[in-house]
């Protein structure tokens with residue numbers, strides 16, 4: 001019987017981020033079964049170093065039936081293409097294979113903002129998910145199904161800078177919360193006319209710095225959705 005066919009499979013949900021790596025095992029309803037763990041992302045975040053941190057944490061979990069992993073870059077069929085905030089040695093690394101071989105369990109790996117979207121999307125029309133963390137993640141859902149993992153982060157935004165250069169962690173630290181909020185409002189206005197979405201969800205570790213009102217169709221989504229989305233990643237066609 002495959003992990004997808006089990007009545008209540010336990011999913012080891014992993015969220016690899018530019019600053020932190022989070023992990024917990026969840027039952028089919030998304031209820032945590034183990035300890036919610038977080039470790040700093042290693043400074044030189046090569047595949048070997050990141051996998052070693054994951055292994056340390058995974059050992060503390062009880063058993064699990066399958067793995068869902070969110071990754072902060074372009075991932076296609078389990079293979080990493082880019083990892084702007086980790087290390088260049090991730091290019092062409094088959095993360096799905098590496099995890100499958102290590103744990104001998106079925107594995108699904110997807111872009112981190114896509115996994116966050118699985119956790120956040122409510123299945124109401126067209127939903128855009130933006131994550132504000134070390135980098136800027138983006139994904140688009142239609143009626144609860146992933147349409148695309150976007151790469152808005154590296155798209156031009158203003159004055160020769162990309163969205164990530166204006167709204168990523170480095171810019172927030174350098175320019176301060178007030179300026180960052182002003183830029184975020186400008187970005188939201190662009191995204192709204194570009195995607196014409198029904199709902200916008202803002203997640204990621206820096207969403208807590210959002211101050212003031214948001215447009216009616218926008219709301220902050222808890223960052224833990226980056227982990228909880230792992231269960232739903234297994235429900236989709238993939």
Ligand code: BGC
Nearest residue numbers: 072073074084135136137153
């Ligand atoms: C990457 C995206 C990722 C985002 C958030 C960006 O730099 O290009 O793929 O989703 O950071 O981690």
